[in-house]
Each structure stands twice: as C-alpha cells, then as structure tokens.
Amino acid sequence: MELNNSKIKIKAKNLNVFYGKKQALFDINLDINQKEVTALIGPSGCGKSTFIRCINRMNDVIDICKVEGSVEIDGAEINEKNVDVVTLREKVGMVFQKPNPFPKSIYDNIAYGPIIHGAAENKDQMDNIVETSLKKAALWDEVKDRLNEPGTSLSGGQQQRLCIARALSVNPEVILMDEPCSALDPIATAKIEELIDDLKKSYTIVIVTHSMAQAVRVSQKTGFFHLGKIIEVDSTEKIFKNPANKMTQDYITGRFG
Amino acid sequence: MNSLIAGVILILCLSSYFFGRSEARKLVTQNIKLKALPAYYGYYLSLWCGLPALIIFGCWSLFEPTIIKVLILNNFPQIESKDLFYEQTLSFFNGNFSGEITNEIKAASIKYSSINIIAQNSKIVIIAAALIGSLTFAYRKIQKNNKARDDVEIILKILLFTSSLVAILTTVGIIVSLLFESIKFFSTINIFEFIFGTSWSPQRAFVRDASAITPEELLELQDAFGSVPLFAGTAFIALIAMCVAVPIGLFSGIYLAEYASTKARKYSKPIIEILAGIPTVVYGFFAALTVGPFFRTLGESLGLTVSSESALAAGLIMGVMIIPYISSLSDDVINSVPQSLREGSYAIGATKSETIKKVVIPAALPGIIGSILLAVSRAIGETMIVVMAAGLAANLTINPLESTTTITTQIVMILVGDQEFDSPKTQAAFALGLTLFIATLILNYIALRVVKKYREKYD
Numbered sequence: 001m002e003l004n005n006s007k008i009k010i011k012a013k014n015l016n017v018f019y020g021k022k023q024a025l026f027d028i029n030l031d032i033n034q035k036e037v038t039a040l041i042g043p044s045g046c047g048k049s050t051f052i053r054c055i056n057r058m059n060d061v062i063d064i065c066k067v068e069g070s071v072e073i074d075g076a077e078i079n080e081k082n083v084d085v086v087t088l089r090e091k092v093g094m095v096f097q098k099p100n101p102f103p104k105s106i107y108d109n110i111a112y113g114p115i116i117h118g119a120a121e122n123k124d125q126m127d128n129i130v131e132t133s134l135k136k137a138a139l140w141d142e143v144k145d146r147l148n149e150p151g152t153s154l155s156g157g158q159q160q161r162l163c164i165a166r167a168l169s170v171n172p173e174v175i176l177m178d179e180p181c182s183a184l185d186p187i188a189t190a191k192i193e194e195l196i197d198d199l200k201k202s203y204t205i206v207i208v209t210h211s212m213a214q215a216v217r218v219s220q221k222t223g224f225f226h227l228g229k230i231i232e233v234d235s236t237e238k239i240f241k242n243p244a245n246k247m248t249q250d251y252i253t254g255r256f257g
Numbered sequence: 258m259n260s261l262i263a264g265v266i267l268i269l270c271l272s273s274y275f276f277g278r279s280e281a282r283k284l285v286t287q288n289i290k291l292k293a294l295p296a297y298y299g300y301y302l303s304l305w306c307g308l309p310a311l312i313i314f315g316c317w318s319l320f321e322p323t324i325i326k327v328l329i330l331n332n333f334p335q336i337e338s339k340d341l342f343y344e345q346t347l348s349f350f351n352g353n354f355s356g357e358i359t360n361e362i363k364a365a366s367i368k369y370s371s372i373n374i375i376a377q378n379s380k381i382v383i384i385a386a387a388l389i390g391s392l393t394f395a396y397r398k399i400q401k402n403n404k405a406r407d408d409v410e411i412i413l414k415i416l417l418f419t420s421s422l423v424a425i426l427t428t429v430g431i432i433v434s435l436l437f438e439s440i441k442f443f444s445t446i447n448i449f450e451f452i453f454g455t456s457w458s459p460q461r462a463f464v465r466d467a468s469a470i471t472p473e474e475l476l477e478l479q480d481a482f483g484s485v486p487l488f489a490g491t492a493f494i495a496l497i498a499m500c501v502a503v504p505i506g507l508f509s510g511i512y513l514a515e516y517a518s519t520k521a522r523k524y525s526k527p528i529i530e531i532l533a534g535i536p537t538v539v540y541g542f543f544a545a546l547t548v549g550p551f552f553r554t555l556g557e558s559l560g561l562t563v564s565s566e567s568a569l570a571a572g573l574i575m576g577v578m579i580i581p582y583i584s585s586l587s588d589d590v591i592n593s594v595p596q597s598l599r600e601g602s603y604a605i606g607a608t609k610s611e612t613i614k615k616v617v618i619p620a621a622l623p624g625i626i627g628s629i630l631l632a633v634s635r636a637i638g639e640t641m642i643v644v645m646a647a648g649l650a651a652n653l654t655i656n657p658l659e660s661t662t663t664i665t666t667q668i669v670m671i672l673v674g675d676q677e678f679d680s681p682k683t684q685a686a687f688a689l690g691l692t693l694f695i696a697t698l699i700l701n702y703i704a705l706r707v708v709k710k711y712r713e714k715y716d
Contacts, residue, residue, distance in 0.1 A: 061603055063518070089606035096604075100597035103620045112615065113605035163601065170605060 009034040009174065009204045010055060015069035017050050017059065024050045026228045028069070032221075037196060037205045039215035039236065042225035042251070048208040051225070052176045055206065056092040057085055073174070090117055093167030097179040099159035101151030101166075106143050109151040109162055110134060113170040129169055137165035138195050157188025164195065175199065177207040181214065193218050212252055216240055224248045258377060262314060262384060269388060270307035273395075277302030280399050293406035301405040304412050305395035310388045317380050325376060329368050333361055435694060438687030445681050446482050451688060454483020457651035457662075459671060459682045482685055484692070486651040490568070490661040491693075494647060495636040497572025497657060498579055502636075503629060505576075506583025510625075513584065514591035515613055526588065533581040541645035544574035549646055556658060566648035569657040575642050582632045590624030591617060623707050630704035634697040640665035664689050 010032040017025040025047045032038045040048040050059070057078060059065040071078050078088055090113075101109050110130045113119075120126040130147070134140040139161040143154070151162050160180055167175055177196070181189040196205060196218045209215050215222050216236060223233040224245070232245045243249045278299035281291060291298075326343055336342045346365040348354040354362075399405070443451070461481045509529065513522050549570040556563030563569075594617050602612040618625070648660025649670060671686040 056604060058600065058604060061600065086606045086608060089604060094604035096597060096600065098597055100595070100601040102598060102601065102616050116605065116607050116611055166605065
C-alpha cells in the first residue's frame, strides 16, 4: 500500500459532535488520503454518518447539532464562521443512503447543480456537462434516449447512479457516500462498486458501509467506529487481515455489532 | 309519552346487556365452551332488544301523523282547503286556535282525539310485543350458544352502512330538489338567457301568482334573469380574495414549514388557524363597518369615489378569511416533501431559498394547487361577508371600488322574507344554487384529482 506517500486531503482533529445534550462523536482524529477510497465501518449508531456529514457541514441543517473541533480540507479549516458552505459543498459532493433524485427530469436532475453555481453559459455547455456527468456515473448509455423522463422513473440502482452523476456535475474533489448500496440489489451494488473503483482515479472518496465485503472490495483505507469513537484506522488490508484492536477483530468477524 | 317509550327501550337495552352477559357466564360455569366472549352475548341481547323496538318506534312516529291526517280527512270529503282545515283542527285540539270554530272543526277534533288514543295504545302494545318477542328470540339463541360475535359484527356493519346511506341519500335529495326547481325555472325562463344574459333584476318578476303570468309578461321577464353580472361579481370578489390569500397564505405556509423553529411553529400555526374559526358573520360586519368605510374615507382623501359597499372591502376580508386554508394546507404539503430531497439539494451547495424555490415548491406544487383550488371553492361559496359588505346592485364592473354582487348574495336576497314558492323569482334561487353547486363541484373534483396525482409521486 502506498499509504505513506499519499497526500492527505481531509484532516479531522479533535472532532466532537453533539445532538442536543447527547454526544455523538468523541475526539475524532482521522486523515483521509487524496484519490483513494476510505471506508468507514462500525455498528449502527456509531457515528460514521455523523462524521462524514461533518466533512460537507451537512450537520448545519440539523438545528440541535453542534460541531466542535477542526476539519481541514487541503489544509484549510472548514468549521469557521466565514467559510462559504455553498463553495464547500460544491467541492465536497454527497451521495445518500436512499436514492433521492429530485422529482424532475433526468436532465434537470443533473443540470440542477451547474445552474445553481452558474457553471454553464449556454445550452451546449449544459448538454455537455450533463453528458459527461452521466458518462462518469456509467449511466449515459442507459438513459441517453430518455433524458426528459422523470428521474424517479428509473430503477433503484439507476437512481443511485443518477445521484452520483448529480454529485459529479459540479466537479467536486471529494465525494461522500453514506451507505450508497444499502437500498440496492447485488447487481446494482456491483455496478456502483465498479463505478467507485473507477471514480477514485480522479476523486477522493469516503464511503460509509455496513458490508465488510464491500469495504474490502472498494477501499484502500478503513476506519472502524464504535460508540462515537474511532477504534482503529489503517490500510484496509491490515484491518481485515490483522487488526491491532480486539474490538475490530470481533466486529469484522461478526462477533458483535 | 314518546320520550317515556324511548327511555324505557334504552333502559331495557342497557339491562339486557348485563342480563345477556350474566346468562353467558352461567353457561361458562356449566362447563360449556362459549363461541364468543360473554360480553358479546350482552351486546347481542342488547342489540336485539333495542333495534327492532327502536325501528318500529321510529317508523311509527314518522308515519303516524300522515296516517291520522288521511283517516280524518277521509271523513270530510266536502272540505276544500284540506291542509288548512287540518291545521285548524290540530290547533283547536291543542287549545290554541283563535279563528272561527266551525262544526266540522269540532267534529274532526273529536275524531282526532279518539284516533289518537287508539294510536297511542296500539303503539305501546306493538312496541312491547316487539321488545318481548325479540328478547325471547335472542335469549333462546344465547342458550343455544350461537356465534354472538359474528352476529354482533353483522349488526354493526349494517348500522354503519345505514349511517353512510343516510348521508348519501341526503346529498342526493338536495341535488334532486335543486334540479327539479331549476327545471321548473328553466321551463319559464330560457336557459340561454339565464346563462348569457347581462342584466339581473329579478324584482321585476315579483308577481303574486305565477300562474297568472301572461305570455306577454313572460316574454318581458326573459331578460330579467341574466346571471352574467352575478357570476362576474362572484369571480371578481373571489379573485380579489385569492390575490390576498394566495401570497400571504403560501408565504406563511413556507415560513412555517421551512424556517420557523419548532417552538414558533407550535404556537403560530394554531393562531393562524384561529382565523378559520372566526364566524363569517364577524368577518362580514368587520368588512361592512370597518374596512368599507375606511376605504371610502381613504378614497375620498385621494379624490376617488369609493362606494361604502365595495368589492375591494369584501374581497380583502374574504382573502383574510381564506389565508389559513392555504397556509395550513400548504404547510402540511411542504412538510410532507421528503427531507432527503432537501438534503440532496443542500449537498450540491444550494442555499435554503434555492432549495425551497427549485426543489421543495415544485415537488409540493400539486398539493399547493389543490389547496388553492379548495380555497377558491370556499371563496365562491362564501355568503355572509359578501351579503354584508359587497352590496346588492348587480353591476357588471371591473372597478373594485364599486359595489357589486355575488350569486350567494342574490340567493339570500331572493329567499329572505315571504316568498311565493312558484314564482320564477324564487325558482331563480334554485337555478343559481345549482350552477354554484356545479361550479364548486368541478373545482373540488379538480382539486382532489390534483392532490391524488401528487400522492402517487413519492410512494
């Protein structure tokens, strides 16, 4: 593994997150490497999703949620007041657990982000963005003749790839994926995993997953969360072959969680 | 007397519940496996005790007066105005008759008294027989350990079915009566004159006896019932109302759903909904006594002539009344847009207002349109505010400062006071009612279709 010579893209330092009075994350320190897939595993409710929502400040949406500590992307702190959330989220895209295409046409689903950020000057440019985004998400061939049909008319797997294409449409540097395959069948899952493998050449990817097999298949680095704490972070190979921590060992072998 | 009978039946029902239950429990002590819980036998006995007796009692009370009336009037075939005669007899019998007492009235009254006694007695006998009969029948059934649970289910099902049948039949009855009166109206007045005529002056048709209208008069009447000014006035006031209610209602709905904190929402939503609870008559005199004069003074100071009963005042207040319909419904609709759509939008970097404008509102639009259409049909059917604040003159105008009138106002004006029910003027009210009914029905239908289509969107 080229773990040591990879450049660090995202650096979380002493990150604490509270929902009201309940603390969800405790002193998280985690480095995420550039153009690599980092998988976060751990039992439900352990704070994996909360953690990735800190990277694009999606926790701002939740009133009672309070984030303390530091998250740096390319060395720049994102938790400061004067950070523009819009620009941050343009840089850090997100794909959700359940496919959530807008109730608009396939074309408009992709065009949504570029329109908001003023990325296209004319129709041709927009057509171009839509086409490349769909191609990157390996969906173009399936939908190129039906771009005006509603995004919700696609199958679950296609919808999720549409959401990935939507995230790609604004040229992000980081893509956060919150259990992107949990609502999909094995064939659709295989397609998404293939896609993730392809995307890591150009993007930094953080993926939350409940499937150990998936973590092994797609990721280079794995972090194990338990009860809001990071128990162990290492190369995926090491975590699954020879974990340092007993709890990690128990979890990946299915003894708890 | 009647209340006594009803009371006895109800008490018997109640006690037969306990009786039936204890009988069933006795069977249990005899080691008989019951086919239902003891309480079901109680219900069973109680229903069997009450229902037949109550049905007989109800039917009897419903038909008794008519039957007695026919029986008595058969004895006096020579009387001409039979209804009046019978009314006089009744009031004489009750001791509050103040007219000239004829021999016929006296005779009829004696007859009435004797028939009445027979009727009362036979009613009691028949109901008692029904009570005893059905109780014994049900009691035997209990002893035979019948499936009381299933029987109770069936009886309850019939009961519920009857209730819904009553509601449906009432609606049908209203529609039919509207239809018949309207048909009568359209047999004297040309339907095209009614729909397309532009002059509304029904007081011209105020003749004592409709049968006395000569063909010449009828011809003259034809153009007295042009309903266009009324529809125009209704639509105009509804339009003003919607101009007030749609933006305010929609924006406050969006605020409540998207921006307000949980606490603010908890308090402000009920407060807005109180607006819907204010009786329309209160809005009416507020419009007529406060807002109308205010606009007139304001207009005068600006050099405008404003009628003290203006479409503007009525429409404005009606709009205020409708705000909660739109705000509350659109708040619900916006809330039901899945949170995942909002997050999807935020995650690409959209701001809150961009998300609302481009994702939430489009997704909620069918529901919002549905709520607006429901509000429109409410505005069209609203009566009290326009009666008090909009005026009576059927002006065909688009000046909101002039007084105008609506369909509902005219129906009220036509039917207030003593009316001949066969004059075209009165029948015009039914024709107006029918058209109004059809208009709101179509609007409601469209609204429901739109809302239904919306429901299918996410599921």
